Amino acid sequence: MLINRRDVMGLAAGAAVWAGGGAGAQEARLTVVATTGMIADAARVVGGDLVEVRALMGPGIDPHSYRQTRSDIAALTRADLVLWHGLYLEAQMEDFMHKLGARSPVVAVGEAVPESELIDHEDYEGRFDPHVWMVPELWLSVVDRIADALSAARPEGAEGFVARADAYKAQLGRLETYARGVLASVPAPARVLVTAHDAFSYFGRAYDFEVEGIQGISTESEAGLARIGELVEMLVARGIGAVFVESTVSDRNVRALIEGAAARGHVVQVGGELFSDAMGVPGTYEGTYLGMIDHNVTTIARALGGVAPERGMDARLAAGS
Known part of the structure; x- marks a missing residue:
């Protein structure tokens, strides 16, 4: 379930305005670990200067078979917020993520896509195809989930997170229009x-x-x-x-x-x-x-x-x- 933005903004009301820049701001950055590059990219755009984002999986890495390394485990357990895709994409990491989520903020952002929009997984009953990022229109829900997760972790930055998410979604809308035009x-x-x-x-x-x-x-x-x-x-x-x-x-x-x-x-x-x-x-x-x-x-x-x-x-x- 998505975090209610009105509640998040209410938490942020009356909070000190974020200063940004300088050594103090660097120390106060929210540390975010994302599993895939697509999630990390969205978190950086939405988070702006308030976040420091690390992606576990770089170019050419297959998330279906990826297993967390010792350095990954250290980063995940120390992070202020962990963003993973879910929908059985990171199949080898799923148990670890659920255990970590019992004691730390861990959000499966891919699961923000409404179930009515998901395609059944051909190999696993009760699971869904995780590749929702292939359509920018579906990725909009993921961007909202990331903005909500960041806002819950850092309420005083919520207004900026929402504004940047909205600007980013406008770019995604333009990309969707381009895709539909050239593919047609x-x-x-x-x-x-x-x-x-x-x-x-x-x-x-x-x-x-x-x-x-x-x-x-x-x-x-x-x-x-x-x-x-x-x-x-x-x-x-x-x-x-x-x-x-x-x-x-x-x-x-x-x-x-x-x-x-x-x-x-x-x-x-x-x-x-x-x-x-x-x-x-x-x-x-x-x-x-x-x-x-x-x-x-x-x-x-x-x-x-x-x-x-x-x-x-x-x-x-x-x-x-």
């Missing part, structure tokens, strides 16, 4: 997204794409020869000319698809590398949530015959990305 330009017969694992179901539902992952929702599931053979048949029969690799998943199975299609006389190319479970390199545009989604949307649209600017929404994507 892909010809209907070409709207087939074949990727290394099934991380794009929310994307497919939102933008009217058929999505085929070689592996299941979790990268822990193995792709069998039968599945690869089935997808090769589809690529050949439907004349699909592009498939996509992912930054957090081995490209071995995708290469097997390409080779299988070639053996049947059908040429399939890699349409590009997509960011599925992690963002790009820190310090780059692609290392932000906005850049991650801009890159994915632009790459998919251009590879499948749609019309999109080479460098994305605001010409910020790396050339040739």
Whole structure:
């Protein structure tokens, strides 16, 4: 359940105005540990100068199989606030997070998305597909949950957290508009997204794409020869000319698809590398949530015959990305 913002603002009423800047402000920063880069990025934007955020998982890290290290445990137990995704994304960390949450502020921000908007997990009964960040419109709920969690932990900063969250959500709305526009330009017969694992179901539902992952929702599931053979048949029969690799998943199975299609006389190319479970390199545009989604949307649209600017929404994507 989301924390009521009116209650949070009431707690903040009468509190001293945050000074910001200087050594005192540095010492008083709220220490936040987030599991994924997407959550950490939102926490930094919403938290501003009042927070110091550490992400446990960087570029190329698969959250489905990630296990906390000793240094992670130390950081998590010392943090003022822990933000994790939930929805069984960090499957190997779930028990630890629940135990930590019994004595420290630990918030599963992905679970802010209304259950009516979630897609059932194909491998685990009673669970849901965790990849809600693939659609900016769904990520709005996560941003609100992060703002509420920060406000509860630091009531005197609540007004600023809410204001920054609202400004950030306006950016997400603009990104959503861009995504819908360029993806709609892909010809209907070409709207087939074949990727290394099934991380794009929310994307497919939102933008009217058929999505085929070689592996299941979790990268822990193995792709069998039968599945690869089935997808090769589809690529050949439907004349699909592009498939996509992912930054957090081995490209071995995708290469097997390409080779299988070639053996049947059908040429399939890699349409590009997509960011599925992690963002790009820190310090780059692609290392932000906005850049991650801009890159994915632009790459998919251009590879499948749609019309999109080479460098994305605001010409910020790396050339040739």
